Amino acid sequence: MQVSFACTDHGLKAPRNGEHSKQNATSPNTASQARARFRTVALIARSLGSFTHRYHHSLKESTAKLTGMKYRNLGKSGLRVSCLGLGTWVTFGGQISDEVAEQLMTIAYESGVNLFDTAEVYSGGKAEIILGNIIKKKCWRRSSLVITTKLYWGGKAETERGLNRKHIIEGLKGSLQRMQLEYVDVVFANRTDTNTPMEEIVRAMTHVINQGMAMYWGTSRWSAMEIMEAYSVARQFNLIPPVCEQAEYHFFQREKVETQLPELYHKIGVGVVSWSPLACGIITGKYENGIPESSRASMKPYQWLREKIVSEEGRKQQAKLKELAHIAEKLGCTLPQLAIAWCLRNEGVSSVLLGSSSPSQLTENLGAIQVIPKMTAGIASEVDHILGNRPHSKRDYHH
Template sequence: MEIRNLGKSGLKVSAISYGNWLTHGSQVEEDAALACVRQALEEGVTTFDTADVYANTKAETVLGKALATERREGLEIFTKVYWPTGPGKHNDHGLSRKHIMESINGSLQRLGTDYVDLYQAHRYDHETPLEETMEAFADVVRSGKALYIGVSEWTADQIREGHALARELRIPFVSNQPQYNMLWRVIEAEVVPASEELGIGQIVWSPIAQGVLTGKYQPGLPPPAGSRATDQAGGAGFINRLVSDDDLLTRVQNLKPLAEQAGLSLAQLAVAWVLQNPNVSSAIIGASRPEQVTENVKAAGVRLEDDLMAQIDDILGDAVERDPGKTVSPAKRDF
């Protein structure tokens, strides 16, 4: 397993992280979830990402159980705060001081740990002053409940403002967690340059575009039985647009010869592609079966040649989304 620094911080993470969004506590049974975590550990993954909102806190509980017998110092455990949890009442979401303080305590209890390595703002909160949010994060760090602070899906301007306050408060703001893959490159124009300037690393989610970049969705054919596109409770809404676009699916199929040329599966090619970006510290994979973990971790340490990267761009063409304006957080918390 390749090990990288998280941004310019001293925290080292595995190039492949294991995440349990849409799986643990909801899409797969607990025994299968535990088996996937064990396989990730066997493959050298040390970095595990979750959030309080995943399966309405159940995912944190499952992950805590899965890691309970592991040496804590040998793991990097990340979680997040913002989206509604519990009954979703008016103070059960957002980045207010109240919600952050209550949420970190709940997350630690569910994860069975005294601290998380990274505590992340799951979106930008337009209804709470940024100063209040960052001061609460500072208190979380100073209390020893989190070692580093990060964000998810913040714009370049929001990252700059948050980082400036973090510097004033003398707390380590080290990461951003955006969606990033061959088809979704909205961070490249603004977020990545700002992050490079500030020493912030990307921990990217959806490197295989929720399974679209595995090639299992065929143009003109219905989604395979049991796939995410058929699971209305397990993330189908995130990929309906992609799996209904036959031109895009044809382009993905045309990537297969390139993957074979590199000695990779399409999924491995997709994960290796995001890891070529020097600002990406880690790519988050999810799994419902242990063998999926084994396949995807093989992308760690793979170097794709420049001409192969150029051929990928030629094949995908205008199917790639690059608009930096697609990085958004809800303007109002109508959850």
């Protein structure tokens, strides 16, 4: 809010020659009164400004009346994202049919989800094609959606991957063509490329934003040190810094999101979009009595997941999940809902990406919204006690 005021010369000028002596006698008082009025208006202006700031701050999280979906700022940017988003990893173009993909997106959108995440590498580009086709078919307003994609693995050729300027620009153009979109809201850089200088990455991301191909950029799987370096380069050369980091976060993966990233959130405004809240399905409880034939872990490409589940550490995790199920029962929710709400209790987490493969699973996961108010400090403490893996940090960043 801007407040302007015109200062007139009433009572501030010296009286003209020949004016009544009484006016001469009172002119200092008149000037004092004018100055007092000026100070009063200035104080009001300042208070209005601070009121506006507080009002804006109170909008950090808001709730949609119709769906109950909660919205948060993406990091400390002004972009409002649903606290639950829909990811397309594995499922779109992979595990599920195009018809089921459309059902999932429809359920999500009608439940208040506005964040849809994909990547150029998902199903060799098919995920982006399916996502774009659904958006076009449903005739959803583009302005009501937050579409994000990730760059790094674009193709087999040496020039079709990485975070060099060439691939960032060409890769994003390819993603936009596949999705039939003019721009994405956020483009994420996967940090597996240590061959490209940080300045080149930040300059290329600034370029695609300035060209209108993206609104914001973020990082994915970057270390806190790398994110800080990108921010420093952006400030040094007057470029655009990243607004958020995509990071894995769940009951059994806590260190980065709970100790490293909160510091970046408070210092430079980088928030978190977290993924895998159910640890690739481990937290659903379906592996409690072994590995079902229809599960992801039974598939050949997921041999690593199978080995993780049957390992000694995996068996310990299943035992802890049995105990956590009692807390979920006490709160009147399912274990997956508890796990997702637990992720959202962290103030730096802007959104949690869901990777559902069926409408019923997605509907259940979206129900985690109702569990958030139940995630009290006492419940969080109970969860910490069962998990026994709370990382040490300088301060507690939980609600």
